[in-house]
Amino acid sequence: xxQLVESxxxxxxxxxxxxxxCYASGITISSYAMAWYRQAAGRSRELVAGISPGGVPYYxxxxxxxxxxxxxxxxxxxxxxMTNLKPDDxxxxxxxxxxxxxxxxxxxxxxxxxxxx
Numbered sequence: 110x111x112q113l114v115e116s117x118x119x120x121x122x123x124x125x126x127x128x129x130x131c132y133a134s135g136i137t138i139s140s141y142a143m144a145w146y147r148q149a150a151g152r153s154r155e156l157v158a159g160i161s162p163g164g165v166p167y168y169x170x171x172x173x174x175x176x177x178x179x180x181x182x183x184x185x186x187x188x189x190x191m192t193n194l195k196p197d198d199x200x201x202x203x204x205x206x207x208x209x210x211x212x213x214x215x216x217x218x219x220x221x222x223x224x225x226x
Contacts, residue, residue: 118220131204147200
């Protein structure tokens, strides 16, 4: 089956770091742009970062340089390195494959990130 699975979430203190992973099974991701989204309680889903098939990143700006998106197509995995985490970063983080395996794209199940003192 085609599936995206996020991992690496957890609870950290403000200023801490986490590295999220999104592993794709049943599909080769090299042809597809991918993205990280997050949704905090009571808020709408927000684009955190995108990345082209070749690894060119896109950042809307809300992370203010604290987040870095990357990918390893050989491992069918996309990453999100998060540093200097803030309480407002608390959210469920989900990965998304653009136009893959169909034009509807594909979502992972999400991983919880909680930033608390």
